[in-house]
Amino acid sequence: MTGEVRALLEQLRAASQYERTDVLWKFDHNDPATREALVAVRRHGPGRLRGGALHALACVAGEPGLDPADVALVERLVRIRLHRDDPSVLSGCWLRWWSVRSDDQAAVMASIGLHDPRPVTLELANTVLETIEHCRAGQPLVYVSPANDGWTTITGPWCDVFYELPDHPGRPAEARATVERLSAEFGEAHAFYHGERDGGSTWLVARDGATVRTFDLGDAEGCTGEPLAFEQEWMDANGLPGRPEDHFDDVDLPDVFYDFFPAPVVAAEISDTPRWSVPADHRPGLPVIATLPGFSGAAPFPPAAYTI
Secondary structure (H helix, E strand, O other): OOHHHHHHHHHHHHOOOOOHHHHHOOOOOOOHHHHHHHHHHHHHOOHHHHHHHHHHHHHHHOHHHOOHHHHHHHHHHHHHHOOOOOOOEOOOOEEEEEEEOOOOHHHHHHHHOOEEEEEOOHHHHHHHHHHHHHOOOOOOEEEEOOOEOOEEEEEOHHHOOOOOEOOEOOHHHHHHHHHHHHHHHHOEEEEEEEEOOOOOEEEEEEEOOEEEEEEEOOOHHHOEEOOOHHHHHHHHHOOOOOOHHHHOOOOOOOOHHHHOOOHHHHHHHHOOOOEOOOOHHHOOOOOEEEEOOOOOOOOOOOOOOOOO
């Protein structure tokens, strides 16, 4: 083990929960010798540094850099934690998700072509999604929630129905067609985008195979269909005629739409927000990360500073 790797592992061992990520990113992510040194610690010790070496390997090399025995160890830990984690809503800088009216998680995944689902905890799901959102290329993964109140959600960049993304060219049109098909099969399906950083919010509502409403707070021309009931109620309460998008450029109303609904609130109103789990006593299915159609086998989790 190189002296630098040993010193960093000692720092990692002494670090608080809030300091661990900073230490993990000090490891050289491009140096094969660093990976070899970390593998050696996992296999041969010293014992006090083996846990930190596992975290560091996941950060610099991702799942492909772990021994099969370590992958199995993490999967066992996930299964244990699944019975203790509290229900919670997913969070992130950007969230793109679909809500499908179905309490049959397996049927929804099968309809989309998602495969090789792997159970995850809240922390693991958030880490995977944040990593995919910030470093999207080559990450064919989405998160699928257990059903909640008759809705199943699918979350990830691949779910974007409004904006072109570098790693999914032409995807919005294909995604919209899939959401419409899901609505034909299950009765109703919605697509959402919410940006914590840019403040953007969009939604698409499809019923019985056809889109009935699209809304983009940043693009009046991208809005179609009649306002949904909660939109109309908001318009009436603010004394505004017509549709919300009719007033985006109204210079006399510069601030009113700051109070308009963000996508997570809309989702809670008409379907469901992207939550990781629901109470165990009525949980149909497990929270999972699944692989996208067209990818052979289970896609590995990318390098990241993981928390389980």
